Amino acid sequence: MGEILTAAQMRAKENKAIQGGFAHGLTLMERAGQGVVDATFRVIGEARDGFMSAVVLCGPGNNGGDGFVIARVLHEMGWQVQVYLYGDAGRLPPDARTMYDRWVAIGPVSPIKDAVSGQGDRPVLLFDAMFGIGINRPIPAVCAQAFEAICTRATGPECFVVAVDCPSGMDVDTGAVLVGPDGANTLLERTDLCVTFHAPKLGHYLTEVGRQRPAVVDIGLRPEDEVVTQLVGPCGGPAKEWLQSVTALGAGGHKYDRGHVLVLGGGVGKGGAARMAARSALRVGAGLVTLTVPPEAIPENAAQLNAIMLRPLDGADALREMLADKRLSSVCLGPGLGVGDRTRALVLAALEETAQDGRRVVLDADALGSFAEDPQALFEACHAGVVITPHEGEFARLFPDLAERTRHSDPAATGLGKVESTCRAAERLGATVLLKGEATVLADPEGRSMIHAALYDRAAPWLGTAGAGDVLAGLIAGLSAGEQARTHAPIDLAGAAAWLHVECARQFGPGLIAEDLPEQLPAVFRNLGF
Numbered sequence: 001m002g003e004i005l006t007a008a009q010m011r012a013k014e015n016k017a018i019q020g021g022f023a024h025g026l027t028l029m030e031r032a033g034q035g036v037v038d039a040t041f042r043v044i045g046e047a048r049d050g051f052m053s054a055v056v057l058c059g060p061g062n063n064g065g066d067g068f069v070i071a072r073v074l075h076e077m078g079w080q081v082q083v084y085l086y087g088d089a090g091r092l093p094p095d096a097r098t099m100y101d102r103w104v105a106i107g108p109v110s111p112i113k114d115a116v117s118g119q120g121d122r123p124v125l126l127f128d129a130m131f132g133i134g135i136n137r138p139i140p141a142v143c144a145q146a147f148e149a150i151c152t153r154a155t156g157p158e159c160f161v162v163a164v165d166c167p168s169g170m171d172v173d174t175g176a177v178l179v180g181p182d183g184a185n186t187l188l189e190r191t192d193l194c195v196t197f198h199a200p201k202l203g204h205y206l207t208e209v210g211r212q213r214p215a216v217v218d219i220g221l222r223p224e225d226e227v228v229t230q231l232v233g234p235c236g237g238p239a240k241e242w243l244q245s246v247t248a249l250g251a252g253g254h255k256y257d258r259g260h261v262l263v264l265g266g267g268v269g270k271g272g273a274a275r276m277a278a279r280s281a282l283r284v285g286a287g288l289v290t291l292t293v294p295p296e297a298i299p300e301n302a303a304q305l306n307a308i309m310l311r312p313l314d315g316a317d318a319l320r321e322m323l324a325d326k327r328l329s330s331v332c333l334g335p336g337l338g339v340g341d342r343t344r345a346l347v348l349a350a351l352e353e354t355a356q357d358g359r360r361v362v363l364d365a366d367a368l369g370s371f372a373e374d375p376q377a378l379f380e381a382c383h384a385g386v387v388i389t390p391h392e393g394e395f396a397r398l399f400p401d402l403a404e405r406t407r408h409s410d411p412a413a414t415g416l417g418k419v420e421s422t423c424r425a426a427e428r429l430g431a432t433v434l435l436k437g438e439a440t441v442l443a444d445p446e447g448r449s450m451i452h453a454a455l456y457d458r459a460a461p462w463l464g465t466a467g468a469g470d471v472l473a474g475l476i477a478g479l480s481a482g483e484q485a486r487t488h489a490p491i492d493l494a495g496a497a498a499w500l501h502v503e504c505a506r507q508f509g510p511g512l513i514a515e516d517l518p519e520q521l522p523a524v525f526r527n528l529g530f
């Protein structure tokens, strides 16, 4: 899994390197600028169609400093470069000022307002080095206007837009792009490639910045030595090895070693969601799966199930008795269970019966919805073996104070991003939280956090289909069931389930419905080399 940083973690890392004497700020900036140019040419190849013109838009901080380096490197390669600056050169921070001086020995710098009405062809390359991780306000209107004016010049080749560190105006902790009252900031949509330094930042995997994953330039800082957010998925190496390192997938020769999942289902006519969860748990490798439903729903379910076992369940006391059998090694509650007192009692019974023995419990959908009026009751009952899998709506009902600040469209509401909100929720709950979406965020009470991004080359928008969440809950329960799964943290198992979920969606492609997901697992496993 790759590591991803917040802006504060990145700054701390830079400060440590500079103050510890491991690196000079100018050296880091030099490597940053050179790295942006190298990454750009790795993507676009050499000069396009003989045109070699570039525009660099520089801002008033160190992001602008990177821009002056980029201008100089391109000039040395024979490119024609125009540089515009927002702000006063006399007030640039020291390293950026040095890079400015090195550039003005070569070529001119124009005030950015000149680019708004400026004439000329569109450049082949446009670098946005206006604001990086140092911005926490919308960008000035003149910056947005200059950028747009260059992109829409009447003649010349199509511009290839490179964001230096991030599209200007992005809050890299939340992925939100801060838009001013004039509504102008087209940088995110127009960015073709984002090049960042040392490690991706959270925002790069909460929102798509560019047409492919951001390029990461090694500027010579040390690898992570503190707790940071991780990106779910194999990091360069074989996916099979990664999956085996974070889950017990493939382990356990006997069906009882691979565990027995208990899925609770709803009443008559409400069984589909739980059946999909159960089937997903079995497909992902649980040794046995039992679906337990109200007695009146037995005939309906019996008509639909073969490999999955079926048992009647009256209520919470019956569930306690059932869970006295410790061979039932993980429990999944929520899909299709119905919102109300019965479900609330079942959830509390399951949590109480599993609290002391390390068995894993997945709570999804109605198991969460049943606590909307009294989330505190759920917080008190949860334990470290629990994973909750809310979507944004369910999360908002359980954690209204955390959720209302995650809305990306509202600039005033971005104090807490999705990662920070999820971390706080996990701490409050004392359990693992998986907050679903295109970017799924996971956090556990130990302070670990992860992003699973269905973005860039792993985009699967067709996964947003009814019942996909039920499948995910079943995958987590299935991966959590085996004897050896106990040695893996719930957050790792849930992250791996989210990854397999998207692999299944991508294996199938558009047209997917939730039932198709578990049926893709055999092909996914075969392709991974299991």
Ligand SMILES: NC(=O)C1=CN([C@@H]2O[C@H](COP(=O)(O)OP(=O)(O)OC[C@H]3O[C@@H](n4cnc5c(N)ncnc54)[C@H](O)[C@@H]3O)[C@@H](O)[C@H]2O)[C@@H](O)CC1
Pocket (backbone or CB within 6 Å): 014, 025, 026, 028, 029, 030, 032, 059, 060, 061, 062, 063, 064, 065, 066, 093, 095, 130, 131, 132, 133, 134, 135, 136, 137, 138, 139, 140, 164, 165, 197, 219
């Ligand atoms: N030595 C270092 O610290 C390195 C920094 N690097 C670059 O430095 C960047 C961070 O630099 P900074 O911390 O200087 O921050 P930025 O360059 O991102 O922007 C901060 C500057 O913008 C001003 N500002 C913020 N919001 C504004 C607004 N709404 N309107 C007008 N002005 C506004 C601030 O007063 C400050 O001058 C990184 O993103 C990266 O590109 C890289 O060169 C790698 C090395």
Ligand SMILES: Nc1ncnc2c1ncn2[C@@H]1O[C@H](COP(=O)(O)OP(=O)(O)O)[C@@H](O)[C@H]1O
Pocket (backbone or CB within 6 Å): 365, 391, 436, 437, 438, 440, 454, 459, 460, 461, 462, 463, 464, 465, 466, 467, 468, 469, 470, 471, 472, 501
């Ligand atoms: N645009 C998207 N790209 C990738 N995955 C998505 C997207 N939208 C939703 N998902 C995933 O689909 C699932 C939807 O689950 P959920 O909201 O619980 O729906 P349901 O209750 O219908 O199952 C989640 O796993 C979520 O992460």
Ligand SMILES: [K+]
Pocket (backbone or CB within 6 Å): 063, 128, 129, 130, 131, 132, 163, 164, 165, 166, 167, 168
């Ligand atoms: K930028």
